[in-house]
Amino acid sequence: MIEPTLKAVEILRRSEQGLCRPFLIRDEKGDIYVVKGVDGIGKAALTSELICAELGTRLGLPIPSYGLMKIPQPLIDFSATDGAKDLEGGPAFASRLIENATTLIYPQINHVETALQQRVLVFDKWVKNGDRRLTALGGNVNLLWSPDKGLSVIDHNVSFAMESQDDEILENHVFSDQRHCFDDMMTRAEHIAALDMALAGWDSIIGLLPEAWIYRDPWDEDSAISPTLDERLELLQRFNHDDFWRLA
Template identity: 65%
Template sequence: MPPLALEASEILRRSEQGLCRPFLIRDTQGEIYVVKGVDGVGKSALVSELLCAELGSRLGLPIPPYGLMNIPSALTNFTTIDGASELEGGPAFASKLVGNATSLIYSQITQVPAEVKQRVLVFDKWVRNGDRRLTEKGGNVNLLWEPSSQLVVIDHNVTFEIDGDDAECLINHVFSDEKEKFDDMLIQSEHRAALDSALGAWDTIIDFLPEEWLYRDLMDEDSLVPPTLTERFELLERFQDGDFWRMT
């Protein structure tokens, strides 16, 4: 199922949370989305967001509904909200606002099922996401918790660090307590099969990406925005190497 095709109707406000401070926008159907624009976080970050939303959803991660949002210039030109020009530059990435959810805190970790924690952990290593840290002293977790005891996985604009380090992204990971479980070959094989299945949909997934996000200049097919799709795919392929599954 492709990402939702969304049309903005009202820019409500800018979030006070997160480094990029995304915008809350109401769409033409009355739903509210957390939105990041091209001129705000950049094209590479939006590619990462959509790829992770697609791959994560195929892995069964609890990712909110998401889509590509068109934001009419009239909304950004005439709003009084500071920084609205960051929503320009092409389609924006929109993630549906999860009502009544709050950031996951350390004491709630034990309420998350072990298999979910393992899947988030291996996913973050796979896409090289070092932005899911949490200890008793706090951190930046990018996970939400609903009153109904449901984990929500969000925010992947800093993934796909091609020159990054796998071990580094797992330091103080919110679900580090699950790392030793991957020594179990049965658990490892279940996750390996899930990654293989998700990556098998790569050609379908990349067709969802707007061309505006992939090129610095739409008139120059050689002006690819780094990391390229080829580089991203090669990074994901490393799950086939046995070394990838060494979590400790």
């Protein structure tokens, strides 16, 4: 679950990987986090990150520790790091850096337990995350692997892509070989129960979101950032319909 509010003390550098190029930042306890700011990727993307981190954790996915990070303005103003202004705009989303981890590569897929492969596949369809593609020719997988910790599931800022079709989400998904498993009613029932339990915490989850992420104008409830929380919830509730489970 989410950590107490984190306070940044040092902006170390900016990542060269990923479209949004997150920042590596040290907090006051000396721990290093991968951090995305409001002005860098936007409020909707950060909302997706936090909701997915919470839902994924409730589903038992190996998501690194995460939290909201306050970054003092002087730290940004006097930073020599390229693009530090992207950290402005309010609380940032911070994910604990996994030491000695590398991006999962195609030959390592078989090292991941079948049940975990299935759960990641279902999760990505559930939250409409099409950013987990990997084939023998390469791709953008947003999964980490380390000999000690095994799999780590990261990066959900493009989730809740409301206009995306399910086929787009599943195409070349890193664990697409598991699609046939959901024809088994017992397997399907296990995942339905897990999704239901995770979504039961919805009110607690959205209670963690900073208001600065939800509204363009915090004093105007009609200025909700799209997709709204109601739209996101409606999307998530579709696992109750048989159509959702037609993965193959």
